[in-house]
Amino acid sequence: MSKVRYKVLGDWGEYFCCKDQLKKCVAIMLCIVFFAFIFITFPMGNAVAYAEESGATQTDEFLEIAEEIIEWKKVSEGDTENLFSFPFLEDAGASSVDWYAVALGRLGYPDDYNAYLAMVEQDVKKRYQTTGGLDEIKATEWHRIALAVLSCGGDPTNLADGSIDLVADGSYNRGKKAALDAQGTNALFWGLILMDAMRYQIPEGAYDSREDILVSILEVQKPDGSFGEADMTAMALQALAPYYNSEKIYEYIREEDGSSCRQTVRAAIDDALAFLSKEQQENGGFLSGDEESCESSAQVIIALCSLGIDPASDSRFLKSGGSVVDAMLAFQQEDGGFAHTMGTSKQASITEAGTSNAMASEQALLALTALIRYEQRLRNVFDFRMEPNDGIKNQIITLENEIEQLKTAPDAQTAAVLYASYLVIPVEERSYVRNYAALSQVMDEFGISKETEHLVDAMNQNTGGDGAIVPLFGGEMNEILHFTEEDAQSAMNLGGSSVMEDSAAIAILLRKLQKSENRADYADVEAYLLEKQEEVQNLETEIDEINTQISALYPIEEVTLEDYDQVYAIIERIEALAPADRTAISGFEDIAAAKEKVDSMRNTQILIIILIAAGAAFAALLVWKRYSRRKYREK
Incomplete structure (x- = not known):
């Protein structure tokens, strides 16, 4: 994505163009100090x-x-107690599962979030190992999965022991491999949504800055105000919210008609x-x-x-x-x-x-x-x-109520005081003042200058961390995980005849143990699960290699006798697998067909050799008999 230049307008110097403006500036600054003192000194108590x-x-x-x-979805998946169970979790990492994970997590609905996180991490690791990422074109694969991980209380910047960062790879550094919007403008929307999901810090040297993507979204807005149909326009608004x-005023060129624009995000x-x-x-x-x-x-x-x-x-x-x-x-x-x-x-x-x-x-x-x-x-x-704490929430609610009163009786002095109250609110929380636009409009009507609010600069808060879960259905969702004796017994019973059959359970129990507060009490169980996990990884590598070898034989109809040794080498590797693991061979029927074909060719070849040999023997016999008769006559 090309870098976008933008111009920032607005200047504190406007305050000092005359004595009246200077008085307003002093008044505002005194109000800021006063409200800050009140806020810091006197706790707001529990928010109403x-x-x-x-x-x-x-x-x-x-x-x-x-x-x-949720109950309908459970029934459709086999009437399971938890939605995050099998067979539903077999598709973790796909949109059919991930968006439900986002919704359940944001509701704080009681379910097995650890199971989802274990399965989606397993899916992500495998996709990275086989293709180096999640998709060649679709950046939204990163966005969706990262949001689901956050929603379930995980950290998408720290998967696979820190070797995979879905946020970096899918948003601000996506352009290093493919344009963020290669699949369409929706990837711009979701890329910005992901970057702001935890107010992630964008490091120096990133391919795209937060403002690069923000301005790119503004550029694709159509003259009628839309970003496409209603649903696409709504997604754009979710990103810009x-x-x-x-x-801050941005200057940019609209892509659709080449017109010059100079406006705020609010406009x-x-x-x-x-x-x-x-x-x-x-x-x-x-x-x-x-x-x-x-x-x-x-x-x-x-x-x-x-x-x-x-x-x-x-x-x-x-x-x-x-x-x-x-x-x-x-x-x-x-x-x-x-x-x-x-x-x-x-x-x-x-x-x-x-x-x-x-x-x-x-x-x-x-x-x-x-x-x-x-x-x-x-x-x-x-x-x-x-x-945020209750004090900040109460500050915001109180300010909103006062702005509503200001709308009915606009007053310059009151507007200046309320703006001072607004500036006392931590900058990272100011976007939650729902009617600030009304205050801004009144200030414009009275010619009261405002600081250029660069809310984009306030987004750089976190480099990582787990997403927060709020239990809207009641109860406590952020309880500390505890590995039980029952869990330990289940773990030690895994990986008997086939570790592949138990791969999901291995991943789920291992993640639970590693996140549990009593992890140290089960070091032997963790070592066993790590051993089984390594067996699963080795087996997956073996299956991938077998599938690759089978693919090299395509089209099967054109297999020749020269492929005989290769076909039997593949069959030998398959037969070394446990019967349950052979089902993971995607080309199992194809290799069986190839075997039948080369066997037929080999049998035909052997028959021809036998016939040739028999013919040669018969000819030799005739020659010998003729020779014997000649010798007999000579006697």
Whole structure:
């Protein structure tokens, strides 16, 4: 991706253009000092729940619907006690599993997160070993898996004993192997979402900076404010949301029409929101192509919640038939799942219409999670940091209430005081002031200068760390793992006839032991599991080599007798495997066909040799008889 140049506008010097401005500056600075003193000296105490302040909420209803989706998914996977069990976990590292992992983790739903993390790490390690990464083109493979790892309480910067960093490889250094947006602009959105998921520090020498990607997103916005259809526009908004309160002005060239743009991220977001409001259907939903889909509504809900906008009540997103939340909930089926489409258009698929769909259900689950977190004043669905303390939350809520009052009676002095309060809030938390834009607008009306808020600079907080889990269903999710005697017995029984059959259990128990607070008590069990894990890795290498050798024989129809030794060498390696492990040979039927063909050729060759030899012997016999007769006559 090409580097993008940008110009920063705004200057503190504007404050000192006259005495009045100087007085305003002094007043603001004194207010900052005062509020900082109050905040530091007097703890705010426990935050008053936002839900209580604003009246009854739908949190309980949303939690109930979310649980219905999870139960539907469990039934579809074989009515398992945990969703993170087999056969579901066999596809860990694929979108069909990972997005459910993101949703469950952000809900804090009780499940076996350790099992998921063990299986997805195993998948990532194998893909890195075989191909050097996750995908040649699709950067979103890194983004999705990294977000799922964070959601389940893991650290995507430190997989495989620190040898794999999904964040670096999939976002700011992706360009070293392939352009971040090689698969499309959605990779830009998710690349920035991942970089901001823990407010990762971007090291010097990175291929792309945070602002490189941010400006690249702004460049692909269309003149009508969209980034494509409703769902793509919503994803772009999810990526840009942390920068909505920034006062920084960017100058860039729009890709679609080559027009010059000079605006804040907030202005770009407002244009996109206007587009979504215009595109919203009268029932509150959104189209994907020419049909309304559950996923499009779900993505818009996540975007609005990320921007601090209530999807159920904001006037811009209320139509005669209801809100976008009403539209999405209409897709729920009697079995608890959500349908992709209800078949309301001519192009709707008959097989999908009105039938619970895995992708639609996962997206609805994420949207419900975003709604719950919005109502409970928790971090946005893709912000995996620990929750701020109650004092900061109360500061933000108090400031928002005062800004609402300011909107009804604008006043320059009050605006200056509230801006000072805003600056007291830690810079990394200012994006959570939901109505700061209204304060900014009042300040502009009265000509009050603002600091150039470079919120991009506040993102460099962490180099790694585990994602935080908040149990929205109650209980305690961040309990310390404890390896039990039952776990130890299960571990020692693994790897009998076939370690491949037990590879998943080996990975899960080993990860649990290594993360347990009593790890030192089971050093012998850990050594055994490490030994079995090495056997699994060696066996996987052997199977990969066998599959590669079989591939070298393709097409099987063209196998010749010259391949006889190679075919039998492969068969010898296969027969050395345990019967259960042979099922992992992808070309097992092909090598059997090759064996049958070369055997037939060899048998034909042997028959020909035998016939030639018999013919030669018969000819020799005739010659001998003729010679014998001649000798007899001569006597």
